[in-house]
Amino acid sequence: MNSKITSYLTPLGLAVGLSAGFASPALAQQVPEHGVFILNSVLFLMSGFLVMFMACGFCMLEAGLVRAKNTTTQLTKNVALFSIAAIGYYLVGYNLMYPLGDWSVNGVFSGLFPAVAVMEAVGVSAEAADDISYASTASDYFFQLMFCAATASIVSGAVAERIKLWPFLIFTFLLTSVIYPLQASWKWGGGFLDEMGFLDFAGSTVVHSVGGWAALAGVLVLGARNGKYKDGRVIPMPGANLPLATLGTFILWLGWFGFNGGSQLAMGTIGDVADVSRIFANTNAAAAGGAIAAMILSQLSYRKVDLTMMLNGALAGLVSITAEPLTPTLGVATLIGAVGGVIVVYAVPLLDKLKIDDVVGAIPVHLFAGIWGTIAVVITNPDASLVTQLTSIVIVGAFTFAVSLVLWFILKSIMGIRVSAEDELAGLDNSELGMDSYPEFGAKS
Amino acid sequence: MIYIVAIMQPGKLESVQEALTELGVTGMTVSEVQGYGRQKGKSEIYRGAEYQVNFMPKIKVELAVSASQAGPVKDAITKAAQSGKIGDGKIFTFALKDALRIRTGETGETAL
Numbered sequence: 151m152n153s154k155i156t157s158y159l160t161p162l163g164l165a166v167g168l169s170a171g172f173a174s175p176a177l178a179q180q181v182p183e184h185g186v187f188i189l190n191s192v193l194f195l196m197s198g199f200l201v202m203f204m205a206c207g208f209c210m211l212e213a214g215l216v217r218a219k220n221t222t223t224q225l226t227k228n229v230a231l232f233s234i235a236a237i238g239y240y241l242v243g244y245n246l247m248y249p250l251g252d253w254s255v256n257g258v259f260s261g262l263f264p265a266v267a268v269m270e271a272v273g274v275s276a277e278a279a280d281d282i283s284y285a286s287t288a289s290d291y292f293f294q295l296m297f298c299a300a301t302a303s304i305v306s307g308a309v310a311e312r313i314k315l316w317p318f319l320i321f322t323f324l325l326t327s328v329i330y331p332l333q334a335s336w337k338w339g340g341g342f343l344d345e346m347g348f349l350d351f352a353g354s355t356v357v358h359s360v361g362g363w364a365a366l367a368g369v370l371v372l373g374a375r376n377g378k379y380k381d382g383r384v385i386p387m388p389g390a391n392l393p394l395a396t397l398g399t400f401i402l403w404l405g406w407f408g409f410n411g412g413s414q415l416a417m418g419t420i421g422d423v424a425d426v427s428r429i430f431a432n433t434n435a436a437a438a439g440g441a442i443a444a445m446i447l448s449q450l451s452y453r454k455v456d457l458t459m460m461l462n463g464a465l466a467g468l469v470s471i472t473a474e475p476l477t478p479t480l481g482v483a484t485l486i487g488a489v490g491g492v493i494v495v496y497a498v499p500l501l502d503k504l505k506i507d508d509v510v511g512a513i514p515v516h517l518f519a520g521i522w523g524t525i526a527v528v529i530t531n532p533d534a535s536l537v538t539q540l541t542s543i544v545i546v547g548a549f550t551f552a553v554s555l556v557l558w559f560i561l562k563s564i565m566g567i568r569v570s571a572e573d574e575l576a577g578l579d580n581s582e583l584g585m586d587s588y589p590e591f592g593a594k595s
Numbered sequence: 596m597i598y599i600v601a602i603m604q605p606g607k608l609e610s611v612q613e614a615l616t617e618l619g620v621t622g623m624t625v626s627e628v629q630g631y632g633r634q635k636g637k638s639e640i641y642r643g644a645e646y647q648v649n650f651m652p653k654i655k656v657e658l659a660v661s662a663s664q665a666g667p668v669k670d671a672i673t674k675a676a677q678s679g680k681i682g683d684g685k686i687f688t689f690a691l692k693d694a695l696r697i698r699t700g701e702t703g704e705t706a707l
Contacts, residue, residue, distance in 0.1 A: 575606045584639040590629070 186418030187282055193426065194289035197412025200405045201296035205232045207401030208303035212310060213587075214395025215458065215510045217387060219577025220311045221587035227306045227315065231322045235299035238327030240267045243298055244291055247331035248339050257342035260335055261328075267291050285415075293412055297357055300409070301330045304361025307510035309368045311387075312375050312574050315582050317567040321557055325364055329553055333360060333546050348542040349534045352413035354473035354523035355543055360550045362517025365508070367554035371562055374507030376574055384502045387509075390588070392457060399461040403437050406468045410475040429475040433468065436475070436487025440467020443491030451495065462498070462511040463491030466519035473520075474527040474534075486526050490519040521547075596691040596704060597665040601656045602630060603676040603684040608654045614675040615658070618667055621707070623658040634682040653684060659694050661704050 181189065209228035216224050244267040249260030269288040270280055280287045302322045309318065334356050336343040350356050378385055389395055410433045416422040444463020448456040467487025471478070478486060497514030506513070524543050527534040561567050568574075573581030580586075603611060608625065615623065629650035636649035660668050669686055677683055696706040 584637075585641065 181418055183282065184276060186416075187276075187279065187285060189418040189423075190285035190416050191289040193412055193414070193417040194285055194293040197408035198289065198293040198296050200408025201293070201300060201412070202405075204296070204300055204402050204405030204409065205303060207398045207403075207405055208300075208307065209398065210394045210401060211398030211461070212307045212510055214391040214393065214398060215307070215389035216310050217577070218390040218586075218588050219579055221390060221579060222583050222585045223315065223578035224306070224310055225587070226583060227310075227318060228303065230315075230319055231302045231306055232299050234319055234322050235302050235326040236295060238323050238325075239295045239298045239331070242266075242327040243331035244294065246328070247294070247335045249335065251340065253341075257340075257345060258336065259332070260339070261332065297334075297353060297409070298326050298330050301357050301361040301364075302326050304358065304512050304516045305365045305368060308365035308508045308512040309372055310509040311578065312568050313368070313372055314565070314567055314569055315578075317561045317565050321364075321368070321554075321561060324557055325554075329364070329550060330357075330360055333549055336546075337542070343542050343545065346542065347533070347535060347538050349527050349531060349539070350473050350524060350542070351475055351527075352410045352472045354469060354520045355546050358469045358472060358516040359520035359524070359543065359547060362513050362515075362520055363547055363550040364554040365512050366506070366517060367551055368558055369506055369508055369513075371555065371558040372568055374505055375509075376571055378507050379502070379505050384499075389458070395458065395461055399464055402465060403434075403468065406433050406437070406472075409433075410472055414476070425476055431480060432475045432478055432483035433471055435480045435483040436467040436471030436490070437464045438467070439484035439487030440464050440470065440491035440494075443467075443488035444495050447492055447495040458511075459495055459498070462494045462515050466490035466494045466515045469516055469519040470523040470526060473523040474531050477530040479530075482530055486523070486529070489526070490522060493518050493522055596659055596694060596707065597662055598659050598689040598691040599657065599665065599668060599672075600687045600689070601672050601676070601684065602628070602653050602686075603656065603672070604678065604682060605652050605654050607676040607678075608656070610675040611656060611672055614671040615668065618664070618671055620658060620660065620664070620668065623656055625657075626655045628653050628655045632682070632685065651682065659691055659707055661707060 205228065209225060212224045212228065213221050242261065242264040245265040246261040253260045254262035269291065270286060271278060274286075276282055284290070302325055305322070305325065306318070335341050337348055337350055337356055338344070375387065378387065407430045411426045411429045414422060414426045414429060417426055441460050441464035444459045444466070445455050448454070448459040467490045470486050470490030471483055475483070494511060494514040497518050498508075498511050501508055501513060508514070521543055524539050525536070527539060528536045558567065569578060569581060601611070605627075612623070630653050631649050631651055634651060636647055636651070638645055639648050640646075656672070658668070665688065669688070672686060693702055694704075694706040695702045
């Protein structure tokens with residue numbers, strides 16, 4: 151036989167054989183069902199540890215923006231709150247947030263009998279898995295826990311430099327075990343907000359504005375730092391370590407890819423993994439938009455670029471896109487983020503004018519930009535209704551703010567939430583902990 | 596001319612500076628220092644080991660003034676920095692031999 155003919159026949163034979171093998175639909179279009187379970191779980195685990203790293207981001211950001219004499223306390227608060235969130239969410243929060251259809255008050259309250267989170271058995275088989283079409287329970291728990299912890303982190307920055315450690319941690323426990331999971335159940339747990347058609351992809355409202363409302367309630371009950379507002383002037387109290395603050399911001403930026411990307415809740419099909427890809431790219435675009443908008447605006451308003459405004463601007467951009475990181479184009483995502491950046495540049499001095507002392511800008515970044523992000527969903531997602539978005543913002547806001555306010559007042563009357571004026575002057579590291587972050591003199595140096 | 600060194604509590608710097616500006620003082624040098632007088636230190640624990648902290652953060656303000664200004668300046672600093680508690684600080688007074696403005700080369704009281 152002619153060698154040319156055989157050289158055609160071999161690849162042809164190969165092609166025929168392969169297409170016969172691929173003729174079964176399961177292989178031709180998608181991974182088998184177990185593959186979906188595995189890939190979804192991988193998404194949750196990877197995204198989960200990215201969001202976990204945001205705890206480091208918040209910690210470094212706050213450590214850099216407080217003064218040296220309060221740094222150790224801020225670090226302690228962040229390690230503690232992250233750990234407390236793990237305990238609160240395990241004991242009560244997870245099942246309160248995800249009743250899986252089993253409500254005490256339909257769509258509103260599932261927690262009449264609090265239950266601890268339970269993972270699947272060791273080496274669980276496909277038949278015994280809790281939801282073989284979804285993901286492993288532990289990966290879902292792990293991922294969602296990180297969101298709960300993120301909410302708690304938001305509060306710690308605003309109340310820094312004058313709050314007492316233990317009352318703050320008690321509030322954190324209640325925030326992570328009850329307040330956050332309860333309102334989250336109304337949307338992500340399949341409750342009444344979800345039924346209304348409220349859209350919040352990764353939590354501009356459910357996570358960020360909730361943290362912001364709790365922070366706002368806290369700073370109102372706490373009061374401003376001594377000497378911050380004097381004779382109608384605003385006294386700047388610059389942070390001790392801008393490299394740390396910047397490091398924290400970049401870490402948050404990185405972690406946000408998990409925050410938004412993981413919220414696709416699926417990665418087992420081409421459509422889903424392409425969506426996760428879109429989300430990563432849009433999230434980055436929004437951060438960039440927010441950073442540049444804040445940079446330009448601070449140059450125009452203050453005749454100098456303000457690094458801390460840029461850091462806040464990038465974060466505000468990230469918060470803004472969090473409600474809908476999937477549907478926008480890259481350009482629109484950049485603009486949505488840019489609006490977030492503009493918001494913080496105006497909101498920070500506005501809060502100061504109102505004598506609301508927010509040390510790190512948590513309220514502009516998470517509350518105001520969170521509200522904007524929730525509204526912005528209607529720009530690119532045809533399923534969103536402006537009325538529903540606004541109604542949900544108000545409902546979640548009213549609930550979170552009211553309950554937080556009551557809690558802060560109760561804590562204030564039982565144990566006091568603010569350190570004494572002397573302790574505040576000497577620094578919390580001195581009075582609460584007895585440990586300097588930057589020791590200089592004596593046997594230590 | 597007189598050289599004044601004032602050691603005070605950190606929180607008092609702003610009110611001292613305002614008081615001196617009102618007097619017409621045109622400059623000063625400020626440093627963050629640590630020190631103690633009769634104010635006792637305290638003990639702290641680091642990773643299980645107890646140790647004594649003797650040095651407390653203070654602010655040192657230094658300024659050169661004319662002989663006639665020295666009295667009012669010391670009074671103003673005392674009033675602004677006083678809290679009545681141990682740890683308020685001290686003011687030391689030195690005779691200043693000369694002063695020179697680097698930009699112009701002037702010496703004497705015109706350099707102050």
